[in-house]
Amino acid sequence: xxxxxxxxxVEVIDxxxxxxxxxxxxxRRTVNIGLLDGEDGGVAAGDWVLIHVGFAxxxxxxxxxxxTRRLLEQMGVEYEQELAELKASAIE
Amino acid sequence: MKFVDEFRDAELGRAxxxxxxxxxxxxxxxxxxEVCGGHTHSIYxxxxxxxxxxxxxxxxxxxxxxxxxxxxxxxxxxxxxxEPGVIFTCFGDMLRVPGSAGTLLDAKAAGADVRMVYSPLxxxxxxxxxxxxxxxxFAIGFETTAPSTALTLKRAKAxxxxxFSCMCNHVTIVPPLRALLDSPDLRLDGxxxxxxxxxxxxARPFEFIPAEYGKPIxxxxxxxxxxxxxxxxxxxxxxxxxxxxxxxxxxxxxxEGNLRALEVMAEVFAxxxxxxxxxxxxxxxxxxxxxxxxxxxxxELRYGVPGVRVADPKACQCGEVLKxxxxxxxxxxxxxxxxxxxxxxxxxxxxxxxxxxxxNYGRFARERELV
Ligand code: SF4
Numbered sequence: 451x452x453x454x455x456x457x458x459x460v461e462v463i464d465x466x467x468x469x470x471x472x473x474x475x476x477x478r479r480t481v482n483i484g485l486l487d488g489e490d491g492g493v494a495a496g497d498w499v500l501i502h503v504g505f506a507x508x509x510x511x512x513x514x515x516x517x518t519r520r521l522l523e524q525m526g527v528e529y530e531q532e533l534a535e536l537k538a539s540a541i542e
Numbered sequence: 543m544k545f546v547d548e549f550r551d552a553e554l555g556r557a558x559x560x561x562x563x564x565x566x567x568x569x570x571x572x573x574x575x576e577v578c579g580g581h582t583h584s585i586y587x588x589x590x591x592x593x594x595x596x597x598x599x600x601x602x603x604x605x606x607x608x609x610x611x612x613x614x615x616x617x618x619x620x621x622x623x624x625e626p627g628v629i630f631t632c633f634g635d636m637l638r639v640p641g642s643a644g645t646l647l648d649a650k651a652a653g654a655d656v657r658m659v660y661s662p663l664x665x666x667x668x669x670x671x672x673x674x675x676x677x678x679x680f681a682i683g684f685e686t687t688a689p690s691t692a693l694t695l696k697r698a699k700a701x702x703x704x705x706f707s708c709m710c711n712h713v714t715i716v717p718p719l720r721a722l723l724d725s726p727d728l729r730l731d732g733x734x735x736x737x738x739x740x741x742x743x744x745a746r747p748f749e750f751i752p753a754e755y756g757k758p759i760x761x762x763x764x765x766x767x768x769x770x771x772x773x774x775x776x777x778x779x780x781x782x783x784x785x786x787x788x789x790x791x792x793x794x795x796x797x798e799g800n801l802r803a804l805e806v807m808a809e810v811f812a813x814x815x816x817x818x819x820x821x822x823x824x825x826x827x828x829x830x831x832x833x834x835x836x837x838x839x840x841x842e843l844r845y846g847v848p849g850v851r852v853a854d855p856k857a858c859q860c861g862e863v864l865k866x867x868x869x870x871x872x873x874x875x876x877x878x879x880x881x882x883x884x885x886x887x888x889x890x891x892x893x894x895x896x897x898x899x900x901x902n903y904g905r906f907a908r909e910r911e912l913v
C-alpha cells in the first residue's frame with residue numbers, strides 16, 4: 451500500500467465527485483483527483499499523476515512518470531501486486 | 543559498482559558515489575536515518591549501501607505505516623470484524639499483521655467477513671452496495687494516505703451514507719522523529735526525509751530538526767540516484783558545517799506541501815492526545831481520530847471498541863529496528879521463527895518493512911562489499 455504509481459488521466463468522468471479514468475500501464479481504472487484541485491482548476495485529461503490508494507496525490511511530468519514506472523517495474527512482485535490490487539478496484 | 547548500471551543515469555550515479563567518498567572525513571562515523579520504508583526498500587534492492595564508504599551507515603526509521611501498528615489495535619480491529627453483520631475492510635498488507643491471537647486473515651478463516659480493498663473509496667462502494675450491512679474501514683497510514691480517508695469520509699457524509707464507519711489509525715510523521723531525536727539510545731547525524739509524505743505535508747514541518755536539534759535533513763525521491771544524492775547532500779552539509787532542510791525531490795515535493803490535502807485532513811481529523819506505536823510506546827499528539835464533525839462515522843464510538851493494550855511479544859525487537867538501534871539480523875528470531883510468510887513482528891509483514899527488505903535481499907549478516 452505504500453507505493454504511489456504513475457498513471458495518465460484519460461478523462462474526468464464525474465465532475466462532482468472528482469473522479470477520473472486513468473491509464474496505469476494499460477490498466478484503466480477510476481481514481482479520485484480531488485486532492486489536486488487548486489486555484490488553477492486541478493488536473494485534466496492528458497496529465498500524469500502519482501496514484502496512491504485510489505487517489506492522485508501529485509502531478510508529475512511525463513519524464514518523471516516514466517522513470518518512476520521503470521523503477522517500479524524493476525521492483526517486480528510488489529509492483530505486480532499493487533497493479534493486481536488496482537485491477538480489483540471498482541471506485542464509483 | 544554493479545548496481546549503478548541500473549540507475550536512470552549510470553554516469554551520474556558513479557559521479558555521485560565518487561563525490562560522497564570525497565566528502566567524508568576518514569576517521570568519522572556517520573549515521574544517517576532514512577525515515578521512509580520506501581527508501582529502505584530502494585537501498586537494499588539497489589545495494590546503495592554497498593556504494594557508500596564503510597564509515598557511512600544507513601539506519602532505518604519508523605516510516606512504514608504497517609510496521610508501527612501496535613498489537614492492541616489489531617486486536618481491536620479483529621473484535622470489530624467479529625461484530626454481527628459487519629463487513630470489515632482494510633488494505634492487503636494489514637491482513638497479515640499479527641495481533642495477540644492471530645491476524646485478520648485468521649479472523650476471516652474463522653468466519654468474519656474481512657475484505658481487502660485497494661482504496662477507502664472501494665470500502666465506501668461496498669457500503670453503498672450492501673445497505674443492510676455495516677461496513678468498517680480500518681484506516682492506516684501517514685499523511686500520504688490520511689487525505690484519501692478524509693475525502694472518502696467527506697463524500698460519505700455528503701451522500702448521507704449511514705452504514706459506513708472508519709477505525710482511524712492514521713499517524714503523523716513529525717512526532718516519532720522528535721521522539722527519536724529525544725531518545726538517548728540513538729545518535730544520528732542526519733535524515734533522509736520521506737518523499738511521499740512530503741508531497742502532502744511539504745518540507746517545512748521538518749524545519750525543527752535543524753532548528754532545535756542541529757541536524758540536517760534532505761527530503762528525497764525513491765530512485766537509487768535520488769537516495770544517493772540525498773546522502774551526498776547530507777554529507778556536504780555536515781562537512782561544510784551547515785544544517786538545514788534541503789529538498790532533493792523538488793520535482794515532486796512542493797516546500798509548502800499540498801494545501802488542499804492539509805485542509806481536508808484538518809476538517810475530518812483531530813489529533814489524539816497520544817497514540818501507541820509498535821515498539822516505540824505512546825507518543826503524544828502522533829495519531830489522528832475523526833473530528834467531532836465526523837463522530838458519526840467513528841467506528842470506535844459506534845461499537846465501543848475494547849481498547850486492548852498488549853505488550854509486544856518477548857522475542858520481537860521491532861521497536862529497536864524501528865528506532866534504528868539494531869539491524870534486523872540482530873533480532874534473535876530474524877529469518878528463523880520470523881519470516882515474511884510467518885511474521886512475528888510487523889517489520890517483516892510489508893515489503894517496506896526493514897526486516898522484510900533485509901530478508902528479501904538476503905541481508906543475513908553484517909557483510910558489506912566495499913567498493
Ligand atoms: S525479525 Fe521479526 S520480530 Fe524481529 S524485529 Fe524483525 S519483524 Fe520484529
